[in-house]
Amino acid sequence: MRFKLPQRTVVLIISALFFSLAFEPLPFWILSYFFVPIFAASIRGLGFKEGFRSGYVFGVITAVLTLYWVVYVNVVGVILMVLLHSLYYAVIGGLAGEATKRYGRAGLWSLPILWVAMEYSRSLTQVSFPWQNISYTQASNIAIIQLAELNGDAVVTFFVCIIGLILYFAYANLRRMILSSVLFITAIVLYSGAYIWGVTRIHPLEPDFSVAALQGNIPVNEKWQNGKADHNFVAYDELSAQAADSAQLLIWPESAAPMYLNLERPYISWIESIARRENVDIMTGALYMTRSPEGVRKYYNSAFFFSPDKGMLPTPHNKLQLVPFGEHMPYAEKITAIAKFREFVKERLALDISDFHPGDSIVTFESHGRKFGTLICFEVVYPEFVREMVNKGAEFLTVITNDDWFGETAGPYQHFYIPVFRAVENRVWIVRAANTGICGIFDPYGRVVAKTQLGGRTYLTGKIGPPMGDTLFRRHGAVLAKICLAMTILGGIILAVTRKRYV
Template sequence: MDKRDLILSTTSGALLSLAFPPLRLGFIAYGALVPFFSLFPHSKHKDALLCGFVTGLCFNAGTVYWICWPTLAGGLFSFFFLSLFFMLFALMLNLAIRSWGTKGFLFAPFLWTAIEYLRSFGQLAFPWTLLGNTQTEYTRLIQFASISGVYGISFWVVTINLCLYSLLRHATLKRGRVGERLFHVLVVILILLFIIPYIYGNRVIPKERLEGEVKVAVIQPSIPIDVKWAPEGVTVSFSTLEQMTIRACSYRPDLVIWPETATPCYLMRQGEYRMRLHNFCDSLNVPILTGSPDYDFQTGRFYNSAFLFMPGKREVQGYDKIHLVPGSERMPFSDTFPFLKKFAFRAGDFSAGKRFTVFQHPKGRFSTLICFESIFPELARQFALQGAQFLVNITNDAWFGRTSGPYQHAEIAVFRAIENRIAIARCANTGVSMFIDPYGRVSGATPIFTSRILVDTLPLRREETFFTRHGNLFSKVCVALSGIALVWVVVSGTRKIRELW
């Protein structure tokens, strides 16, 4: 790896990180991979691996550095682990280009999308930094996510990068008339890559504001972590939330939402606090959804849960978080290797929920995504299939501090709305709280670390998108095609591949 390779690798990594929130520079993603593509082909695969690692390390250190805020060890592990996927992409792309020449670059969008999709599986799943997530500001360009999901947006962005790279490459080479024709074809393709999504988005997004059917009040109490989990934390939390809820009820909401672990106690197991919330709910005559830890005395299992209290009823509807944060709520592979539990941040030993709960409310059915569950397209899709008419995302992003983490987390939810044409109410302890309509349009986004009350009327889901019906079909096609191409390359050039190491 020479100096040129190092410069190009770090440049691509840095540009990719700049395209993510809170900076509104998503357009940088359209050319961020051009320096990276300029590195290929490599004479040796180990050089391609090294370039992939450097690019991934720069990208992840610049994007998810905030993981170091609560846990330095977890942050450093994330930088290196997530960089492995860049190494895989670089190696596979180099294999294709060495086997098929410049035509191998056509493999890039399929391979990138396949790797992103596979990253969403397993105990270390973390599809946070998907390339498509850089595009949440451009709602008119990303409406086809209702067909392809966010992974289709990533495919689109990589294709734009590939067109730009090809244009720059042909502009610096003299190739006669054939080269000129190809250059013009690439220009037309690049223009169409923007025009077609824009026309589609302009056609499907209604010009008027959607008529709301359920009025929701979101409470952002902004209670610091050290206060919430202190001995007096339960008293402070209840007092703050109750006062803000009383003020919110002047708007006559149909539902009040408190954030993740809003009640820092075992709400359902401690009768004093459970009755307090029941009585408070009855006195206001309004349903309250709250996040709370939970504990099952029979199994000895802990859960990160959400509970819906309905006025006049003692039955409480509940949901246990299904996707747990690795290293925080659950140490990956700790069932097989119990000693790993001692390395968990916050001594997390939660159990994953099993049920896709749909809360029953007189004005509309809804489901709850707790914390980083909003980054998983399939989970939101399953709730929609189960009959949810709107979604709620409750979270406590105070752990991230004043970093880019809360902003990135909030923006990701835009795609869950578009993919399923479903409205979302987002409630965060310290922000960002906001409302998202079924077309990804955000309203009422709050500053972080401030107390806020948001009230808006959400529309109920009326249609079932292609994505809701068929899921990540596009991504699965990319995985299949990438697998076939990889087998072809390996089988047809095994001897040559050995030489390139």
């Protein structure tokens, strides 16, 4: 399949549309298998420069269509995020375009490697935003996502790309009927085999520990107003009283206590009194501030744990993975020019960029003899970070978030389904508490056992169980992703040093 430049642009746009429509909350996950061959056709033989441009355009289109909701948080941040985020797709387009210019259709087999490498590399820096992974389009395809236990969600991305490429070659060889038929059958057999294998991995569960996720539904512009703290606490006090009869652990969402909680003794006492009154453990999101002997203050987005007998534990879990351009300005602490730009944005443009510090280490809590880890909002998108938390003893995970920033957009739905993969990768239960929804319980197979609707003041109760045992991903980490990244770097170097031969 070869196209002239105007046709290529149309084909590229179609591939970007297919990719964007495959994500939650839309039910079109099957489109992810077809965007790959269309994208392959749009960049084939372009060379590095044209491929780079095409990949960048693809990245901008998909970012605008799937990540538009980020604008509700920070306008400057979303512009910077789109511009930087699109560079990853530009690299895919550039390297695949150059590979196909030199080696023809065979160069397209680099796409699965490039895509996995770029998805992984998006998680490695302070500007990381690993959100648009191809694998996430399969969140509702329960049998296929069981592949994630092998080596993380990268395996699912790789699988979708392979199926898509086989379909590309099947269509490209339609005139060779036998070859085309064999390729179509190969795609069907490969998909069916993975599907059947996934079904066989699912076994009966015996949940035995009662939890509740609280959804206060307090608007973000109201939550942080002076004098509103009591209003917030009354809401969660009432929800706690309703949910406590059916739960041993109550999970309040991110910043449910909208203050530097460690400095507010009256509100600490309030939560402690709820825990004693209801005889239940409570975990809540709040802010945390420390001050060094020299007077230097550090601010954290944190999770605190309370028990009926011990009250508040002194050590919270401080969020380690901060949202770039929202919770912090990347590299501002190392590069003076960036720090000055941050101050300009805050003072001259009156736009908010928080100055949170990342935590120093993972902290786990224990409720009724069961250790658990807490992922604060954005932390759930980092597979190896979650793996580290589980390997440090967490028997189940909680996710606390405040998605009210994103309104009634696709954002809260996309965010809701990401824990599906963390559950499968580590074979653990996950409980999610969100201020305005969606709260949910995920079993170790990535199935949504229960969930609330977006919006409304409510709570969710249910039972969870112990972890389902070890996985290859838990033991070895993201080996496939690292191999693909190494191959991409090596391949890029080879293409660069041999460039003159093909000019």
